[in-house]
Amino acid sequence: MYTKYIIVIAAVVIVALVSAFMLSYLWMPTGGIGSRGSATTTLTTTSPATRVTTTLSGVVNGAGATFLNPQMQAWASKFYELTGGRIQVNYQSIGSGAGQAKFREGVLDFAGSDPPLKSDIYNEFKAKGGIIQFPVIIGTIVIVYNIPGVESGKLRLTGEVVAKIYLGEISYWDDPAIKALNPDLNLPHEKIIAVHRSDGSGTTRVFTAYLSKVSEAWKSKVGSDFTVSWPVDELGNGVGGKGNEGVSAAVKQNPYSIGYVETAYAYSTSLAIALIMNRDGNYVLPTKEAVASAAKALVKVLPKADEDWSNIFPDQTVDPPGKESYPITSFSFVILRQVYDDPVKVAILKEFFEWVLTDGQRPENIVEGYDPLPPEVAVIGLDGLKLLRTG
Amino acid sequence: MRLNKRKIIDRLMLGIISALAIASAIPIFAIAVNVYSEGARYISLNFLIDLPPPPVGGGGGGIGPALVGTLVLVALALAIGGSIGFFTGLYLSEFSHTRLAQYTQMFLQVMVEFPTIIVGLFAYMILVAPLKRFNALAGAIALSIVIIPYIALNVREAYKSIPYTLKEAAFSLGVSAPIAYLRILLSAARRGVLTALLIGLAKAAGETAPLLLTILGTTFTYFGGLDQPINAIPLLIYNFALSPYEKWHQVAWGAAAVLLTIILAIFIVSRLIVKEVKV
Numbered sequence: 001m002y003t004k005y006i007i008v009i010a011a012v013v014i015v016a017l018v019s020a021f022m023l024s025y026l027w028m029p030t031g032g033i034g035s036r037g038s039a040t041t042t043l044t045t046t047s048p049a050t051r052v053t054t055t056l057s058g059v060v061n062g063a064g065a066t067f068l069n070p071q072m073q074a075w076a077s078k079f080y081e082l083t084g085g086r087i088q089v090n091y092q093s094i095g096s097g098a099g100q101a102k103f104r105e106g107v108l109d110f111a112g113s114d115p116p117l118k119s120d121i122y123n124e125f126k127a128k129g130g131i132i133q134f135p136v137i138i139g140t141i142v143i144v145y146n147i148p149g150v151e152s153g154k155l156r157l158t159g160e161v162v163a164k165i166y167l168g169e170i171s172y173w174d175d176p177a178i179k180a181l182n183p184d185l186n187l188p189h190e191k192i193i194a195v196h197r198s199d200g201s202g203t204t205r206v207f208t209a210y211l212s213k214v215s216e217a218w219k220s221k222v223g224s225d226f227t228v229s230w231p232v233d234e235l236g237n238g239v240g241g242k243g244n245e246g247v248s249a250a251v252k253q254n255p256y257s258i259g260y261v262e263t264a265y266a267y268s269t270s271l272a273i274a275l276i277m278n279r280d281g282n283y284v285l286p287t288k289e290a291v292a293s294a295a296k297a298l299v300k301v302l303p304k305a306d307e308d309w310s311n312i313f314p315d316q317t318v319d320p321p322g323k324e325s326y327p328i329t330s331f332s333f334v335i336l337r338q339v340y341d342d343p344v345k346v347a348i349l350k351e352f353f354e355w356v357l358t359d360g361q362r363p364e365n366i367v368e369g370y371d372p373l374p375p376e377v378a379v380i381g382l383d384g385l386k387l388l389r390t391g
Numbered sequence: 392m393r394l395n396k397r398k399i400i401d402r403l404m405l406g407i408i409s410a411l412a413i414a415s416a417i418p419i420f421a422i423a424v425n426v427y428s429e430g431a432r433y434i435s436l437n438f439l440i441d442l443p444p445p446p447v448g449g450g451g452g453g454i455g456p457a458l459v460g461t462l463v464l465v466a467l468a469l470a471i472g473g474s475i476g477f478f479t480g481l482y483l484s485e486f487s488h489t490r491l492a493q494y495t496q497m498f499l500q501v502m503v504e505f506p507t508i509i510v511g512l513f514a515y516m517i518l519v520a521p522l523k524r525f526n527a528l529a530g531a532i533a534l535s536i537v538i539i540p541y542i543a544l545n546v547r548e549a550y551k552s553i554p555y556t557l558k559e560a561a562f563s564l565g566v567s568a569p570i571a572y573l574r575i576l577l578s579a580a581r582r583g584v585l586t587a588l589l590i591g592l593a594k595a596a597g598e599t600a601p602l603l604l605t606i607l608g609t610t611f612t613y614f615g616g617l618d619q620p621i622n623a624i625p626l627l628i629y630n631f632a633l634s635p636y637e638k639w640h641q642v643a644w645g646a647a648a649v650l651l652t653i654i655l656a657i658f659i660v661s662r663l664i665v666k667e668v669k670v
Contacts, residue, residue, distance in 0.1 A: 059612060059615065059619070061524070061525065061607060061620055063607060069630075069634065070634060070636055070639075071446075073443075073445050073610065074445040074446055074448070076445075076610055076611075077444070077445035077449060077610075078445070080442075080610075085611070088610070088611040090607070090608075090609050090611065090612065091610070092607050092608040092620075093630055094603075105520055106523045107520065107522075107523055107525055243633065245635065248635075264635045265635045268635035268636065269635070367445075368447060369635070
């Protein structure tokens, strides 16, 4: 019968596929496949003076936080140029959660993440050779609003008022609590539409950590997490948006709305940004000075790169002291294993992130909407990188 | 009087339905006009070759790695999915009476509707997680799984459409089955088969979901080997369009125009082939 031929051909195709698959498994042990791409490269000594002109070459793959992506691409591009294309740092934005998960499964060389590792995962890694996590850049979260007639930087808010808005306790823009902060503004009697993230997000985690810190009511009723159940939704005055872009768009489209986004998105969509009262009672915008002041105030509470950050960030880092400090600042982290199979990989990771934490923090290498780490904070990562080793 | 009313209603309904038919085609034109008016101006030779730009500073950049990646992935997916899909389709047509064929066809029809993200997840589990690296092969296999049912069902149609008399004639020559199917009858069904492959090709070129979990994407590497990450145009569009940076939006629009051009070209070619068959 003809069936025979068809079956034979089908069998051949399947066997070929399966054997190709098996072969790729056979190559795998002892990190064979893992290092094939860079096995022929030469490893040279990397003294600081020759750091960027090194003859080291290869590719490292990382992924994670969407927020970190533009800045990481800017660094990777610059580093690609500086090394004449020999070092390729490939970073893809797949989200903090996905980045951490894939890193844990071992398919990435490094992860970018807005929150640091949770305690249990940190301990799991610690038991398996160790981990380092360190901030690489500062991001700020701004309260944006859309009140026709009220320009950017005019509306003053306190954390407590913002908490009350999202709790649904303040529903109108001309509420006495808002009017008291803004005697000069002509606020309309319009319902406040409170926009928040609909997806799980590091931005929400930091924003709600801030609200928890400044409002006891928020802390006891809602708390802080990547997603929370928003009391304002139950009153029908809440709107969800997916991603920073979704929240920006919702605020833009709905007059009399308020929302929270990463600063870069507020700039790119030219949304009005509110002044927030900091711990010392001053109204501030996320200017360079305000962010630097906040970061410096935090140095004392920050742990080392090989320690557990989960209890510190963001609960201990929001609303820092300081006359000028901007209250809702956030770090983006890079997470690395301490031990890698491939010495070339270790050298590249060290080289690149040392550059990121030093020259990479110069103004010309920082993308609009981000703020550089003060040297006191950058040193956490620089110290941590010394722990990288081959094993 | 009554007849007149009927006629009026008839005309009216026909008018409404025609209008709806036209309206259903509007999105295609709207999308094409939108994509080309936003994206066509960024396309140049350098755009097709260069590395993607950083979000600020630097030159205009391009989509080189993504374009090369898409070509590699689509070629591989077509090689794997095309060969399996072709023989499956042939089997479904010529042995349609067997129970295996009936079940296979049923499963293929389910697979057509399968959420492609699940295919991506499957490829991640069997090819990315064990290899400890995102890789091009996983993406190509995910894409080929997505296109196999399209190719198989269309190849089946192509062979089904061959007149029975022609099939009898082929076998009456006394040649072996492979020669009858793959040389004589394939030439009769070649346009249908080619169309099936082109539909698979277009599908593979435009899919994003199977790639999200498999190929990771690259910024600087055009092609680093099948066991290495690779980029693709739909993935690049997805990533860049969601960013807050104007320059990345421009690259995403340009990439969308390139992708749409590739897919429209494939469909136009496949329409022409089908027309030729009718003559």
